[in-house]
Amino acid sequence: MKPTYGKFTCVGTVVGTLNNNFYTFKEDDKKQPWRKITCSIKLSDNSFVYVELLGVKNKKINKIFRNKTTGKYVSTERKEVNWVDRYSNLENYELMMPVNVKLSASYEESLLEYDAAELLAENLKDGMKVFIRGNLDFIVHKDKVYDKYVIKELSVIDDRQVRSIGNGQQAYFQQEIVFDSYDEGKLHALIIKKNKDNINKIPFSFNLSENGELINYISSLRKRDVLMVHGDIVYSVLIQDDSIAGLKKELLVTGCSEISHHYSEEDFENQDPFDYVDDEVIDDEFDF
Numbered sequence: 001m002k003p004t005y006g007k008f009t010c011v012g013t014v015v016g017t018l019n020n021n022f023y024t025f026k027e028d029d030k031k032q033p034w035r036k037i038t039c040s041i042k043l044s045d046n047s048f049v050y051v052e053l054l055g056v057k058n059k060k061i062n063k064i065f066r067n068k069t070t071g072k073y074v075s076t077e078r079k080e081v082n083w084v085d086r087y088s089n090l091e092n093y094e095l096m097m098p099v100n101v102k103l104s105a106s107y108e109e110s111l112l113e114y115d116a117a118e119l120l121a122e123n124l125k126d127g128m129k130v131f132i133r134g135n136l137d138f139i140v141h142k143d144k145v146y147d148k149y150v151i152k153e154l155s156v157i158d159d160r161q162v163r164s165i166g167n168g169q170q171a172y173f174q175q176e177i178v179f180d181s182y183d184e185g186k187l188h189a190l191i192i193k194k195n196k197d198n199i200n201k202i203p204f205s206f207n208l209s210e211n212g213e214l215i216n217y218i219s220s221l222r223k224r225d226v227l228m229v230h231g232d233i234v235y236s237v238l239i240q241d242d243s244i245a246g247l248k249k250e251l252l253v254t255g256c257s258e259i260s261h262h263y264s265e266e267d268f269e270n271q272d273p274f275d276y277v278d279d280e281v282i283d284d285e286f287d288f
Contacts, residue, residue, distance in 0.1 A: 001268070002261075003194040004226070006136030006175035008149055008233060010049050011157075011165050012041040014128045023121035033057045035117035039124065041132065041171075047236040049171045051132060053099065053120065053151040055113025061086050063093040073097070086112060102155040120154065129162050131155045136173050138191045138202050145204055147251065149233075171233035173251055177206075178263065179225040182218050185210075187229070187253055206231075207250045214255065221259070224268050228257040 016022055016039040024036045036054040043049065065077035079093050086095070099116035102108040103123055111119060124130075133153040139146050157165075177189035180203070191202040206229060208215055221227070231254040238245045 001192060001199055001263070003199070004176035004178065004190075004192045006138075006173060006191075007134070008049075008136045008171065008173045009131070009133050010041050010043065010051070010149075010171040010233065011131050011162060012043045012048070012129070012170060014124055014130055015040040015042045015048065015126055017124050017126050023117070025118075028056070033114075035114055035121070037117050037120050037124070041130065043170050046239060047171075047234070049149055049233055049235055051134065051149045051151050053113055053117050055115070055117045057083065057114050059083055061112070062096065063090055064096040065092055066094050068092070097152065099151060100153040100155075102153075104156065116151075120151075129157050129159065131157050131161070131165065136175055138193070138204055140200075140202060145202055147204075171235075172230065173233050174228060174230040175251075176226065176228050176260075177204075178268075179218075179221045179227065180223060182208075182215075182221070185215075187218055189229075204251075206253045209252055209254045211254065214253070217256065218253075222262060224263040224265070225259045226261040226263070227259050229253045230255050 019039075022037060022039055024038075025033070027033050034054065034056045036052065038050065038052045040048045040050055060080050060082055062078040062080055065074045066072070067074055073094075073096055079090060081088065081090070095110065095112060098110040099113055100108070100110050101116055101119055103119075109116075109119065131154070132151055135150045135152055137148040137150055139148055175191070177187075178192060178201075180188045180190055182188065185208050187206040187208055189204055189206065191204055193200045193202060208218060209231065232252045234248060234250045234252050236248045238248055
């Protein structure tokens, strides 16, 4: 059973760097240092996206082979190096999907999460315009499912670049799903996550845009069909009579791919969670 991956992009204004929880530097129970930044990206007067970046300092890290012909990483070919040698040159081996930080036209770095968190903590300021790409993740906490937006690329941009990217809604997602069911504008799906010991099947409900063709296609899917969906990240403050009336939070599906795979009921329930070929791990390219 193969994990399903998600990605996101957003363009907006940095908010929250003065908050106490913007930057955290601590040690875990094993005395390993970790760093984390958390802030908001303001999309408009009443909409935003929370983004974060967490990195841990390890004694050793793996560098991964990258096929020069395809540009993809090969997960089965890795070399372990000491932490102090993490940025040393090792032919054909690279940091696996580092965080790319571009603070200006003349300053750009590709860093491990731990180092990138420190760099961003020192340089991000409220009011900066940024373009962000990253991973869309889903976590379960106290029986509730939350979507999480993890920075993998951040570029500081100017107003001209903001306008050139587009106006209006500027937060988008793309997520592979295992279809479960459809009802009244809701797409119910499973997100497949791999950890060290097993595979987790996380239920999540997406809203569908009012597109008749899309609704007809989604409602015709079979249970356990695998496909990619994409659309808008919506996290808006609802204003009524000049006061906050609530929050609107949703992943709004505006389109999807064709079916890429179908699991039989037996395979989906009983398949060895690691019985799949994963020679090439998820790449860092986006389809939008």
